Amino acid sequence: MVAVKDRLARRCARGACAGYLDAMIEIRGLSKRYGDRVAVDDLSFTIRPGHVTGFLGPNGAGKTTTMRVMLGLDAPSAGSVTINGKPFAQVYSAMREVGALLDAKAVHGGRSAYNHLWCLAATNGIPRSRVDEVIGIVGLEDVAKNRSKGFSLGMSQRLGIAAALLGDPEILMFDEPVNGLDPEGIRWIRLLMRSLAAEGRTVFVSSHLMSEMENTADHLIVIGRGKLIADCPMAEFTAGGGARTTTVVKTPDANRLAVAVEAAGGTLEPDADEFTVHGLGPERIGELALANGILLHHLAPSRVSLEEAFMELTADSVEYQAKG
Numbered sequence: 027m028v029a030v031k032d033r034l035a036r037r038c039a040r041g042a043c044a045g046y047l048d049a050m051i052e053i054r055g056l057s058k059r060y061g062d063r064v065a066v067d068d069l070s071f072t073i074r075p076g077h078v079t080g081f082l083g084p085n086g087a088g089k090t091t092t093m094r095v096m097l098g099l100d101a102p103s104a105g106s107v108t109i110n111g112k113p114f115a116q117v118y119s120a121m122r123e124v125g126a127l128l129d130a131k132a133v134h135g136g137r138s139a140y141n142h143l144w145c146l147a148a149t150n151g152i153p154r155s156r157v158d159e160v161i162g163i164v165g166l167e168d169v170a171k172n173r174s175k176g177f178s179l180g181m182s183q184r185l186g187i188a189a190a191l192l193g194d195p196e197i198l199m200f201d202e203p204v205n206g207l208d209p210e211g212i213r214w215i216r217l218l219m220r221s222l223a224a225e226g227r228t229v230f231v232s233s234h235l236m237s238e239m240e241n242t243a244d245h246l247i248v249i250g251r252g253k254l255i256a257d258c259p260m261a262e263f264t265a266g267g268g269a270r271t272t273t274v275v276k277t278p279d280a281n282r283l284a285v286a287v288e289a290a291g292g293t294l295e296p297d298a299d300e301f302t303v304h305g306l307g308p309e310r311i312g313e314l315a316l317a318n319g320i321l322l323h324h325l326a327p328s329r330v331s332l333e334e335a336f337m338e339l340t341a342d343s344v345e346y347q348a349k350g
Contacts, residue, residue: 049196055105065091067252078223080243081232088252121150121193128201130186135175160188179206197228216242240332250340273303276324286314
């Protein structure tokens, strides 16, 4: 962690952080069809620098397709994607502007980790010294000369992340980066993504691991069946807005509070030594308590987990559902 902080301080001192602040990805009206199937349907959103932006959606939602179109691997059926104001095809030095991990196993198995990275560096005008740097960053020093076909999934993920970092890019995109990583590795990639965003870079990450995304992402883009469902900060997504507004209350006068809450259109249910009020926010409950002379010991908005909020919001967008 000290090394990450030292690296961040050095980069900011030479003005690198300020240079990243214009780096962003803009998607406007993006659609992608495969025959009669619509994989992505009129998506529009912006991924801004200085944040870890999480990309969520059920299986089949169109996340990987969207990322492939963003990287120019698939052509859109309609709409546009621009990276720093340009389509990916017009990015002059792709690895220096965008680093991506989509498939950790997409590596020539006969090459060593070092040679794989050196080939990428040589064909993109990146100095050999950077290969050693990224190998150190991802912790593959001991196996750098080993052939990648013998790598575990976790080691392959680290190699893929090293390749994404090779050009020291201002934009980074990761698809399921924690697959195969042990707890230490998961914590490492979490700190890495946060440090990259803190440098002012644009970090975009897709993952099904909700608990980890909740600890990593600042902002969320959620899609279902190819359509945009949510585009908001993590705190807003898990706070429970709209119909999901809930508030936790502690009071010695629950009966009178229940009467006041129900008269205002809310409901109150007991939960251990607390009460959960549905349909009313803390400000409104505080006003009701004051008007009715009700003593409150605790009053706070209820926050659901990311998994709970995600499951509720995407319930109608799940393509494959098991029967209980």
